Amino acid sequence: MSKKKRNLIERLNVGPVICAEGFLFEIEKRGYMASGEFVPMVSLEHPEALENLHRDFQHSGSDIVQAFTYNGHREKMRVVGKEDLLEPLNRAALKIAKKVADNPIGKEPNLMAGNISNSNIWNDKDKSKNKEVEKMFSEMVSWAVDEGADMLIGETFYYAEEAYTALKVMKKSGLPSVITIAPMAQNIMRDGVSIVDTCKELEQLGGDVVGMNCFRGPATMMPYIKQIRKVLKCHVAALPINLRTTEEHPTFFNLPDNNGCTCHSPYKTAFPTALDPMQCNRYEIGKFAKEAFDLGVNYLGVCCLANPMLIRQVAEAVGLTVPSSKYRENMTNHMLFGTGKRIPNHQKDYADKA
Ligand SMILES: [Zn+2]
Helix, strand or coil: CCCCCCCHHHHHHHCCEEEECCHHHHHHHCCCCCCCCCCCCHHHHCHHHHHHHHHHHHHCCCCEEECCCCCCCHHHHHHCCCHHHHHHHHHHHHHHHHHHHCCCCCCCCCEEEEEEECCCCCCCCCHHHHHHHHHHHHHHHHHHHHCCCCEEEEEEECCHHHHHHHHHHHHHCCCCEEEEECCCCCCCCCCCCCHHHHHHHHHHCCCCEEEEECCCCHHHHHHHHHHHHHHCCCEEEEECCCECCCCCCCCCCCCCCCCCCCCCCCCCCCCCCCCHHHECCHHHHHHHHHHHHHHCCCEEEECCCCCHHHHHHHHHHCCCCCHHHHHCCCCCCCCCCCCCCCCCHHHHCCHHHC
16 A cells, blocks of 8 residues: 655654755756756756656655756746747656656655746846746746646745745645745845845745755855754755855855866856866765754755765765665775775785875
8 A cells, every 4th residue: 555645844844854956067067958058958858867867866865856947937948049848848847857756766755846946037126027037937836736746946046025926926836835045145135135034034925944055055055054044933945055165255156266266167257167176075065964954954955066976965964874875985895995804904004105
């Protein structure tokens, strides 16, 4: 007999829930998307590649299979002249996510999440386009509901009012709603609302899970997560990017690489194609997850530059064992650093000269 699938809130009430984000950078890295333009055509052009990435994240402990519709909104499709593919793209991404979520590796099915995000035409100074943004959100939410989403994620909002609008649209569906913001380097929402006040309002508007995702690495997200966790009663989400952002450069948009240059990038920034040297290692990501979890943050993940190895690290940092835990590092049998009986002494002795 099939067990009833627990909803997002039931899961969060009893422990951590892991959500892999960051599809954009990982799909680009795998060769199925143009960087910079960042349109998720992969659901139509290489569905098998997208399904594989979902499976890899699932294998590493993601409880949520987030449909890859980030940037798959009407405005972006207009920018690239493919508006006619808007609905097919959305439905294809949702169907792939649903298929993966309903075929879990563990016992319990995963949750399939519909996804809306920053529209890039929201403007607090000229509100003429803001109604259009609301319509864009509504059509995407309706397709997600139609394709059987278990929950909705609204993410990467840098205008407070745009996030409020997204949440209002999501709430109409009746599905559990996660809403996360991504303030830029001025450390305030672009319409002048503070990060904490934005989160407070999102809780008032009925956000089931409120928090932050993207743009910021562990170092520049954690200070705000601490404040948010303190003032909110609802569940809190924390999904940093996998980069060593700093107080001077709080987001990845202007983050210089370790040498202070952009390392032969043809652009004036290391973003988005030359960020590699500033990546965190798995232990830094695990430390962030553990620290957030200890504060009472149960919705955890990684956004841009996430990969399956890091998702496993997040899961294990909060005490979970996931299918890919079978392959976590094991140095016992390493040819130089191993401690096992069969590792010859002349190898062990040479380790510090290797
Ligand atoms: Zn991101």
